[in-house]
Amino acid sequence: MTVNIPDFEQGASVATPGRQLAPLRLLIAAPRGFCAGVDRAIEIVERAIERYGAPVYVRHEIVHNRYVVDNLKIKGAVFVEELDEVPDGKPVVFSAHGVPRVVPEEATQRGLDWLDATCPLVSKVHRQAQRQVEAGRHILFVGHHGHPEVIGTMGQVPEGVITLVETVEDVAALDFPADLPLAFLTQTTLSVDDTRHIIAALRARFPAIMGPRAEDICYATSNRQAAVKAIAPHSQLLLVIGAPNSSNSVRLVEVAEREGTPARLIRRADDIDPAWLDGVETLGITAGASAPEVLVREVVARLAQWREVTEETVTTTEEHMVFKLPRQLIG
Incomplete structure (x- = not known):
């Protein structure tokens, strides 16, 4: 399938003033990052903490992103792998990936307050x-x-x-x-x-x-893959911000490589090896559906320490999907 590339949205250079750095053109995919299901799941945990008070237990990572999980831990979330790790009388949230039917059945039998964050x-x-x-x-x-x-x-x-x-x-x-x-x-x-x-x-x-x-296959997965197909042919390297256990993020790496563009999966800016940029004049950037935009900005800022960066956003579609919260958290 041929993807027509829309006009690029030109961005200003964010290089550090006073330094002579080699130019680096960034093609930043849009859409990227959080989808409606991830937004909903994170909000469920945050609202549950507000409603019930800390700690609120979460069975499995709410989404596959360490930055998101660590921030929710700071707010009062406790992540566990199995329901038997949740103390009696404590609320529990099921992750965005979904759980087998026996899990909510067991939670109900134990009298636990549970919230389903399944996308x-x-x-x-x-x-x-x-x-x-x-x-x-x-x-x-x-x-x-x-x-x-x-x-x-x-x-x-x-x-x-x-x-x-x-x-x-x-x-x-x-x-x-x-x-x-x-x-x-x-x-x-x-x-x-x-x-x-x-x-x-x-x-x-x-x-x-x-x-x-x-x-x-969800709209967000399809849209992010289409956006990578749009920028990959025009990039010499593509960075995908996401976790190794994030299926949609790993797929974005594969999509880029099928387009003939080398790709690297990184959790955040600290994972970037400056040597990867040798000979690279145009770099593509995207983020998996569970990676927050703050990590994209962190990556751009890190690149600007090494190169004179100019950003161009490539938008292939716009997303307006919103999912309702569980009724227990409304009102």
């Missing part, structure tokens, strides 16, 4: 999984083994009625009876291109397979 687009996939099983179909779920979203989605239905598919090769290895009704669903943070190939392989192998009416 509504992930919750939509959960409902689709339940409906497909109720219709008697076996689900082929396209996703990455061990990712919290995959664990949460597979935990919505009884064991044995859903099979994880990670690659086109996995599709070829599937062995189901010819008369078994099938459906497929996908993780929301996958590579758009990879997923398209896997779904094509599923439809070719199982022509009667049922799929969702609309693509499961």
Whole structure:
């Protein structure tokens, strides 16, 4: 797919005055950084702390970003991996990635006040999984083994009625009876291109397979990948700000590399090796959906210590999505 690049928004140089530095043109992708689901999840934790007082427990990282997690810890959040680490009588928030059904059921049995910060687009996939099983179909779920979203989605239905598919090769290895009704669903943070190939392989192998009416890959994942496709061909190197365990951030690195542009995944400015900039005149920058804008500005400021930086924002689309908060936190 060809992406037409809009006019660049010119930015002023932010180099340190009085220093003779080599110029560096920055192409900064837009959209980038926080999506509506991440904004909602963070606000849920912050409002829960205001409502219940510290500490508020959070099962799993609320989003995959150390900066965000550390800031919420300062405010009074305590992050745990399992529900049995939450003391009786304390509120608990479930992460944006979603949890298996047994987790809120256990929380209710223990009488815990719990809040679900699962991204509504992930919750939509959960409902689709339940409906497909109720219709008697076996689900082929396209996703990455061990990712919290995959664990949460597979935990919505009884064991044995859903099979994880990670690659086109996995599709070829599937062995189901010819008369078994099938459906497929996908993780929301996958590579758009990879997923398209896997779904094509599923439809070719199982022509009667049922799929969702609309693509499961979320709007933010698709938009950030499209923005990288717009700037990567014009960059000699691309920096992706995000965490190694952030699926959507890792996918952005892969998208850039498929466009023929070397890419580096960094958590924040301290991860940048100045040697990476040798011979680089144009640098692309983006941020995964769980990386805050403050980290983008931190990276730009660090680059300005080494080079005479000029910023150009490349906007491929605008996002206006907003998700409602849980009713317990409204009013």
